Amino acid sequence: MKAVYIFIFFIVSTCICYGQGAQSYFDASANHYVNGRAPQAKQMVNEGLVKFPNDAKLKALAEKMKEEKQKEDQQKQEQKNKEQEKEQQQKEQQEKEQQQKEQQEKEQKEKEEQQKDQQSKEEKEKKDQQQQRQNQEQKEDEKKEQNKNTPQLSEKLQQMKISEEKAKMILEAMKNQEIQYLQQNKRKATKPKDKTKPDW
Numbered sequence: 001m002k003a004v005y006i007f008i009f010f011i012v013s014t015c016i017c018y019g020q021g022a023q024s025y026f027d028a029s030a031n032h033y034v035n036g037r038a039p040q041a042k043q044m045v046n047e048g049l050v051k052f053p054n055d056a057k058l059k060a061l062a063e064k065m066k067e068e069k070q071k072e073d074q075q076k077q078e079q080k081n082k083e084q085e086k087e088q089q090q091k092e093q094q095e096k097e098q099q100q101k102e103q104q105e106k107e108q109k110e111k112e113e114q115q116k117d118q119q120s121k122e123e124k125e126k127k128d129q130q131q132q133r134q135n136q137e138q139k140e141d142e143k144k145e146q147n148k149n150t151p152q153l154s155e156k157l158q159q160m161k162i163s164e165e166k167a168k169m170i171l172e173a174m175k176n177q178e179i180q181y182l183q184q185n186k187r188k189a190t191k192p193k194d195k196t197k198p199d200w
Contacts, residue, residue: 022048022055029061041065 025048033041042065048058162170 022052022058025052026055026057026061029058033061033065038065038069 025044029041029044029048031041032038032044045058045062045065048055049062052058
């Protein structure tokens with residue numbers, strides 16, 4: 001009978017110790033977790049589960065910590081994705097701004113070239129107009145000079161009592177005579193004297 005009492009006492013003591021040991025691991029782990037010491041909390045709960053693998057509180061705490069860890073990892077991943085997305089948007093914005101800048105520089109360059117071409121064209125047109133004006137003025141001056149000389153010629157012909165047509169005919173005849181004279185002189189010059197023959 002005494003042995004039965006000893007056995008019951010041993011079992012009750014073991015249960016009480018078991019309960020107190022699992023609870024102490026639970027309390028220590030929960031304390032660490034609440035105060036932001038997740039690694040220590042995880043270590044304590046794992047040690048408690050090794051010694052008391054069937055304790056419901058330790059299992060629930062371990063599961064809760066696992067869920068929180070997954071949630072935290074998910075939040076970190078989402079934050080990382082947001083940062084990467086933000087970096088990508090900034091990169092795309094920079095590339096867009098760079099493209100706009102290059103486009104503006106290109107348009108500015110084309111505009112400057114067009115202005116230069118326009119200026120060159122205007123200068124050429126101005127120069128051509130000036131040349132035309134000078135030619136026109138020169139023609140007008142020649143015409144004025146000719147008109148100035150024409151009345152004097154008409155007056156002289158009237159004084160000589162010769163019509164303009166007759167004067168033209170005389171000048172033409174004189175020109176023909178001059179041509180004949182020159183042609184005859186050329187023929188004479190082309191035949192060299194033969195020294196063996198007498199002059200007569």
